Structures are given as structure tokens and as C-alpha cells.
Amino acid sequence: MIEIEALHHSIGKAPILNGVDLVIPEGGMTALIGPNGAGKSTLLSLVARLRKIQSGHIRVAGHAVGQVSDQDLARVLAVMPQETRVSARLRVADLVSFGRYPWHRGRPGKADHAIVDRALERFSLDPLRERFLDEISGGQKQRAFAALAYAQDTPYLLLDEPLNNLDIAAARDLMRLMRELADEEGRTIVIVLHDINYAAAFADRLVVMKDGRIAAQGTPGDVITDTMIGEVFGTQAGVRMVDGRPVVIV
Amino acid sequence: MRLFGLGLLALMAICSLFLGVADVAPGDVFRDAEARALIWESRLPRTLAAMLAGAGLAITGQIMQLLARNRFVEPMTAGAGQSAALGILVITLLVPGAPIWAKMVASSGAALVSSLGLMALIRPLPPTQPLLVPLVALVYGGVIGAVVTFVAYQGDMMQFLGVWLTGELSGVLRGRYELLWIAAIASAATFLIADRLTLLSLGEDTARTLGVNVGRITAAAIVAVSVVTALVVVTLGAIPFVGLVVPNLVVRMAGDNLRRALPLTALAGALIVLVADMLGRWIRAPYEVPVATTISVIGALIFLVLIRRGAARV
Ligand SMILES: Nc1ncnc2c1ncn2[C@@H]1O[C@H](COP(=O)(O)OP(=O)(O)OP(=O)(O)O)[C@@H](O)[C@H]1O
Ligand SMILES: [Mg+2]
Numbered sequence: 001m002i003e004i005e006a007l008h009h010s011i012g013k014a015p016i017l018n019g020v021d022l023v024i025p026e027g028g029m030t031a032l033i034g035p036n037g038a039g040k041s042t043l044l045s046l047v048a049r050l051r052k053i054q055s056g057h058i059r060v061a062g063h064a065v066g067q068v069s070d071q072d073l074a075r076v077l078a079v080m081p082q083e084t085r086v087s088a089r090l091r092v093a094d095l096v097s098f099g100r101y102p103w104h105r106g107r108p109g110k111a112d113h114a115i116v117d118r119a120l121e122r123f124s125l126d127p128l129r130e131r132f133l134d135e136i137s138g139g140q141k142q143r144a145f146a147a148l149a150y151a152q153d154t155p156y157l158l159l160d161e162p163l164n165n166l167d168i169a170a171a172r173d174l175m176r177l178m179r180e181l182a183d184e185e186g187r188t189i190v191i192v193l194h195d196i197n198y199a200a201a202f203a204d205r206l207v208v209m210k211d212g213r214i215a216a217q218g219t220p221g222d223v224i225t226d227t228m229i230g231e232v233f234g235t236q237a238g239v240r241m242v243d244g245r246p247v248v249i250v
Numbered sequence: 251m252r253l254f255g256l257g258l259l260a261l262m263a264i265c266s267l268f269l270g271v272a273d274v275a276p277g278d279v280f281r282d283a284e285a286r287a288l289i290w291e292s293r294l295p296r297t298l299a300a301m302l303a304g305a306g307l308a309i310t311g312q313i314m315q316l317l318a319r320n321r322f323v324e325p326m327t328a329g330a331g332q333s334a335a336l337g338i339l340v341i342t343l344l345v346p347g348a349p350i351w352a353k354m355v356a357s358s359g360a361a362l363v364s365s366l367g368l369m370a371l372i373r374p375l376p377p378t379q380p381l382l383v384p385l386v387a388l389v390y391g392g393v394i395g396a397v398v399t400f401v402a403y404q405g406d407m408m409q410f411l412g413v414w415l416t417g418e419l420s421g422v423l424r425g426r427y428e429l430l431w432i433a434a435i436a437s438a439a440t441f442l443i444a445d446r447l448t449l450l451s452l453g454e455d456t457a458r459t460l461g462v463n464v465g466r467i468t469a470a471a472i473v474a475v476s477v478v479t480a481l482v483v484v485t486l487g488a489i490p491f492v493g494l495v496v497p498n499l500v501v502r503m504a505g506d507n508l509r510r511a512l513p514l515t516a517l518a519g520a521l522i523v524l525v526a527d528m529l530g531r532w533i534r535a536p537y538e539v540p541v542a543t544t545i546s547v548i549g550a551l552i553f554l555v556l557i558r559r560g561a562a563r564v
Contacts, residue, residue, distance in 0.1 A: 050455045075463030085377065087319055087505040090450035094546060106445045132505060152460070178377040236371055 001026045002047060002156070002188070006058030009042055009212075016042050018212040020056070024205075029182045029189040031199035034209035035233050040192045041082050044160050044208070045175045047190075048079040060156055078152035082160035082192070084145050086133055092144050093129035096120055099151025116151055119133035122177055123147040124170070139165040146174060150181075157181070163198065175202040196248045200224055208232055220246060255517040259301070262524050266297040269528055270333075271536045291424045297316065298539050299427040300419055300527045300541070301520035306430070306437040308500075308519025309512060311493020313440060313471050314365075316451045316506070318372055323363065324493030325479045329387065331490070332394040333357075333364035334476075334483035335414040339398060339446055343405045348483070354429060359476040361476035366392060369472065390441035418486035418540035420526050426485070433481035436474050437516065443467055444508035451506055489542050491549025492519055498556050 002024040009017040017039050024030050032040050043052045047058055049065050058065040061076055078099070096119050100112040120126050123143040128136055133144065142165045149157060157178070163171045179202055181187045193199045199206055200220040208216040208223060210232045216223050224246040225237050238249045268274050277286035311324040317343070325331060337360030338353045345352065360493055368390055375382045395415075402411045446467045449457040453466050482489060496519045497511075504511040523541065526548055530539040547557075 045455075050458065051357070070458050070463060071461040074459060077459070079455075079459045084453070084456070086452055086456075087377070088316075088448070090448070090452075090503055090506050093447075094507045095452070098452070098460060101445065101449060112526075206509060 001059075001061065002049070002190070003057070003059045004043075006059040007043070007053070007058065009039075009046065009047065009054050010119060016207065016212050017046075020212070021212075022207065022214055022215055022217075023188060024092075024188065024190060024207075026061075026188055027182060027186045028204040029178060029202060030205045030207060031203035032190060032192045032207050032209060033194070033196060033199055034215070037214040038209040041160055042212075044079070044158050044190070044192060045081075048158055049073060049079060050079070050081075063094070071102065074152070074154075076154055077156045077158065078149040078154040080145055080149040080157075080159045080162055081097060084141070089132050090240060091129065092125055092131055092136065093120060095144055096125070096147045097179050099153070101149045102152060117120060119147040119151040120130070122150065124173075127208055137165075139167060142166060143170060143174075150177075154184075156188045157190070161192050161194065163193065163195065171198070178202070196224060196229075200246050200248075224248065252517065255514070255521065260523050261299065262521060262528070263297050267293045270533055292422070294425050295424045296419050296422040296527070299422045299430055299486065300524040302419070302427075302430040302434045303417075303482045303489060304492055304519040304521070304523030305516035306433040306519070307482060307489060307492040307523070308496035308515045308526060309437040309440060310475040310478045312500070312508070312511065312515050313447065313496035314475050314493065315497055316447055316508075317369065317468060317471055317475075318383055318387075319377065319451070320372075320380060320383040321498055322380070322494070323387045324490070325361070325475050326482075326488055326493055327388065327391050328477055329364040329391045329394050330361040330367050331368050331483055331488040332391050332398055333360040334480040335411075336360050336362075336394060336398045336401065336483060336490065337480065338414055339401055339405070339407060342410070342430040343401070343407065350429070355483050356507060357480035358477045358549065362473060364390075365472050365476050370467075370472075388487060392425070412487075414483055414487050415559060416540050417482070417489035417542040417545075418470070418530075418538070419486060420538050420540075422486070427539060428448065429481050429485050433478045436477045436481075440471065440474050441509075441512055443470060444512055444523075448506060448508045470541070487540075487542065489545055491545050491553070492523060495549045495552045496522060499552065531556050539558040 004020055004022040007017055007020040034040055046053055053066050063073060063076060097116045098231060100108055101115060104112050120129055123146055125144060125147055128140060133141060146162050162174055175198060178189045184187050206217060206220050206223040207214060215232050216228055224239055229237050239246050240249060259298040267350060268276060270293060272288060274285045274288060298454060314323055314325050315321050336356035337357035341348045341353055341356040372383050372386055402408050446462045449460055449462050457464050487495055495542060496515055498514045500511050500518055504514050526545040527541045530541050
């Protein structure tokens with residue numbers, strides 16, 4: 001369970017988060033949606049202790065973020081950030097194998113290698129494993145970072161717009177894999193998405209953010225309506241029901 | 251690759267034992283006590299010093315490039331080398347008969363402060379402008395170098411300045427280079443944190459999410475860089491370019507995974523300084539050219555080739 005309480009955050013004088021209270025239950029997939037600049041990445045980076053909490057509380061599986069050590073949290077929570085700018089010349093397989101670092105701390109065992117191999121295979125990176133990161137495409141790099149988070153093998157997984165740069169096959173593949181992790185292994189997946197249709201199709205719950213606040217939350221069927229799209233995103237896109245789930249007509 | 255490198259290094263080291271003003275043939279070692287003494291007192295220490303310094307400088311270059319997230323900086327020219335000289339200069343002025351360990355502490359401390367200063371300076375620079383970092387580092391090193399010259403001038407120490415600012419190996423004798431073993435240990439110690447340093451090269455955020463204590467690892471790395479740089483300056487004088495050229499060569503072949511790259515870097519660094527010193531002994535024999543000079547020429551040439559090849563690749 002991720003518990004967020006009275007979270008405020010500002011950068012300089014600009015308020016970014018204005019009192020976020022949110023409980024993300026254990027297991028299942030929660031999609032975080034909202035317009036650009038709503039504060040989704042900020043929220044995620046606070047949960048992932050990548051920024052210092054200014055006011056409020058966050059607990060992940062009972063660990064108070066900000067008090068628990070980086071090393072301990074690394075076995076609980078994996079993060080795939082929105083932007084990954086890496087200048088290091090690393091091979092794809094090396095990058096993914098660093099996902100095991102929190103567990104083996106420098107001495108990988110058989111099990112670690114097996115998980116890395118599975119991650120490479122799951123993200124179709126096997127043919128690229130010996131390539132350097134600066135020798136693969138943007139979408140392939142995105143997949144490599146998703147595989148890194150996957151290899152970390154934590155009960156909580158935070159992904160910030162993982163579908164960026166992915167083609168439809170890779171995008172559906174990634175979402176199906178996350179679904180599988182949620183359903184079969186009971187993991188808690190929090191995923192920031194811009195494509196509401198992907199959110200509706202794969203997530204159990206939706207959390208809608210606007211202006212640093214939670215604007216709505218619930219099942220996709222409850223949350224995705226013409227009025228919500230109008231109010232939160234300020235655009236008039238119609239919502240139809242197809243096979244019992246909402247689809248936004250763009 | 252590694253075996254070949256080791257073999258080459260061993261071969262060069264043996265050649266180095268028999269290269270110099272006094273002619274010593276390999277056979278003399280068994281017959282002539284004087285030849286043995288020469289090798290033991292001078293040639294062997296010199297050869298070891300070249301290899302230890304080269305390995306250390308190459309490793310610190312690689313680590314500083316990783317910390318700065320930029321491939322065009324190296325501690326020797328980016329302030330740490332100049333500051334180490336400043337440290338020795340100041341302690342020599344304040345305590346004229348200062349023992350060698352005091353010089354070592356003073357220069358390491360000065361190098362540390364300047365490395366921290368450099369990191370603070372380049373941190374806010376945008377990564378989209380990769381040439382800003384080496385530019386700032388160069389100016390920074392230049393300013394500290396000017397301070398060194400000024401202090402030396404005021405303290406009437408100009409004639410000693412060359413000793414620290416131009417590295418050379420002709421004065422290396424048994425008993426006068428052993429500090430470099432400490433530098434070698436400090437360089438080797440970085441191998442223990444190689445994984446965490448590689449993680450750091452993925453960015454601080456990624457490193458933290460994978461459980462790396464970013465502050466502590468950065469601090470350890472900066473201390474190692476400063477100590478090694480300072481010890482080389484104290485014992486031999488500043489040797490530029492090694493820390494710049496060698497890591498750039500190695501990264502092309504082995505990548506940035508330090509666990510794999512560091513041994514190669516050390517090997518290549520040892521080799522390049524040893525060869526540069528042998529060239530310096532040979533070119534104008536019986537006179538010697540300082541290793542700092544030969545390495546600058548070799549390094550600049552390699553670097554030009556690297557840049558051209560890099561431009562072709564992009
Ligand atoms: N370093 C910064 N300095 C100033 N303002 C910032 C900074 N980083 C983010 N912001 C502001 O904080 C707000 C929230 O940003 P955040 O990245 O959390 O949005 P987001 O919901 O993830 O948007 P997107 O969908 O575009 O990724 C934005 O208005 C942004 O302009
Ligand atoms: Mg974002």
C-alpha cells in the first residue's frame with residue numbers, strides 16, 4: 001500500500017502539489033493521468049524519494065519515505081523515470097543487470113543472471129544485449145530502462161510514461177507484462193499514462209491529477225466521462241462505450 | 251586483450267631496465283655487481299614509478315570524467331594538479347624543512363578542496379553544452395596555476411616550480427618513489443566501488459533508486475582522485491594528458507562498465523607513461539626529455555585522432 005498524506009510541494013515560489021491525499025492499495029495497476037504540468041512526475045519522484053519531501057507524509061509498504069535507507073527502499077520500489085539521459089557507454093545487458101544490484105550488492109549469483117536473461121527476453125532485447133546504449137533507437141532504450149526496473153524485481157513498480165517512443169506492439173506488450181505482474185505476482189504497479197485508452201484498457205484504477213491536486217479517482221468506467229475530459233483536460237473529446245469499457249474518440 | 255596488454259607491458263618494463271645513459275646488457279646482471287646495483291637503485295624504481303603513476307593517473311581521469319559526466323576533463327589539468335603543487339609550495343614556504351609526508355598531506359588536501367570546488371562549479375552547467383565543462387575546468391586550472399606562479403614568485407621559489415609542474419622521472423631512485431605505492435593502493439581501492447561508480451554514471455536518480463549512497467560514493471571517489479593526483483605531483487611532478495587520453499581510448503573498446511574498464515585503463519595508463527619515459531630517455535640520449543613533455547606530444551596526437559574518429563562516428 002502506498003499512503004500519501006497532505007503532500008505539499010513547491011519549487012521556488014511556485015506551488016506544484018497542493019495537498020495530495022491518496023491511498024494506492026496493494027496489488028493491481030493504478031494509472032495516473034492528467035494534463036501536462038499537473039504534477040504527476042513530481043508526485044512520483046517524491047514517492048521514489050528522488051526529491052526531498054517538503055511537507056506531508058508518504059509511506060510505501062509501511063516504510064516512511066525519507067527515513068528508510070536508499071538501500072532498503074531499493075528492494076521495495078523500482079522506478080522508471082520519465083526522462084533517462086545517460087551519457088555512459090554501457091551495454092544493454094550490463095544496464096539491465098544493474099537492476100539486480102540492490103539484491104546482490106556486487107556479487108551476482110545464478111538467480112540474478114536468470115532474472116536478467118528473462119528481463120532481456122521479455123522486453124525483446126536479446127538481439128541487442130551486446131549493443132551499447134548509444135547504438136540503439138529511442139524506443140529500444142526505453143525498453144531497456146523498463147527492463148532495468150523489471151529486473152529489480154520489487155513488489156512496487158513506478159513507471160513514468162513508459163510508453164513514450166514505443167510502437168503499438170511494444171506498448172501493448174509492456175502493458176500486458178505489467179498486467180501479468182499485477183495479476184499473477186500481486187505486485188503494485190503505478191503508471192503515468194497520457195493515452196487514456198491504454199489506461200482504460202489495462203488499469204484497475206485511475207487517479208486523475210490537475211493543478212497539483214487529485215481531481216478524481218475510481219475505476220476507468222466511473223472516471224472517464226465527457227465531463228471529466230472537458231473539466232480536467234479542457235478539450236471536447238467524446239467518450240463511447242466499446243465492449244463495456246470507455247473509449248475516448250480523438 | 252588483457253593478456254596481450256600485460257605481456258606488452260612486461261616486455262616494455264624489461265626493455266626499460268636496460269635503457270639509459272650507462273649501458274647495461276641483460277647478461278651483465280649476472281656478472282656485474284655494479285650493473286645489478288644500477289638496476290636495483292635506479293632503473294627498477296624508475297620503471298615501477300612510471301607504471302604506477304600511469305595506472306593511477308589513467309584511473310583518476312576515468313573517475314573524474316564519470317563524476318563530471320564529461321569525457322574531456324582530467325584532474326591533472328583541471329585544478330587538482332595545480333592545487334597539489336600549490337599545497338607543496340605553501341608548506342615549503344611556511345615550514346622550510348617540512349618532511350615528505352607533510353607535503354603529501356598538504357598537497358592532497360589542496361587537491362581535494364580544488365576538486366570539490368570544480369564539482370560545485372560544473373554541477374549547474376547544462377549537459378546539452380558538453381564543451382562548457384572542459385572549458386570551465388581549463389580556466390579553473392589556469393587560475394589556480396596562476397596563483398601557484400604568483401606565490402612562487404613572491405616566495406622566491408620560481409626555480410622549484412618546474413619540478414612540480416613538469417613531471418619527470420630522471421630523479422627517481424630507490425627510496426624516493428615509494429609514495430606512489432600509496433597512490434597505487436588508492437587507485438586499486440576504486441575497484442571496490444567500481445559497480446557503484448558505474449551506477450552513478452547512469453545519473454544520480456537512477457543510482458539512488460538502485461540503492462547507491464550517492465553522497466558517500468562521490469566523496470570516496472573524489473578523495474581517491476585527489477590523493478592519487480597529489481602523490482604523483484609530490485613524487486614526479488605534474489603529468490598531463492594520461493587521464494584524458496587513456497580513458498577515452500578504453501571507453502571506445504570496453505565501454506563504461508568500470509568493473510571491466512578499470513583494469514584495462516590501468517594497464518594502458520602504465521604502458522603509455524612507461525613508453526613515453528623510454529622515448530624521453532632515448533630521443534636525445536645522453537640527455538633526457540621530461541616524461542611530461544613526451545606524453546604531451548603522444549597524448550595530443552592520440553587525442554586528435556580520437557576526436558577525428560569521434561566526429562566521423564556521430
Ligand atoms: N525544475 C523545475 N522548476 C520549476 N518548475 C518546475 C520544475 N519542474 C517541474 N516544474 C513545474 O512543476 C509542475 C509539475 O511538473 P511535473 O513534471 O510534475 O508535471 P507532469 O504532470 O509530470 O507533466 P507531464 O505530463 O508533462 O510529464 C509543472 O507546472 C512544471 O512547470
Ligand atoms: Mg511528467
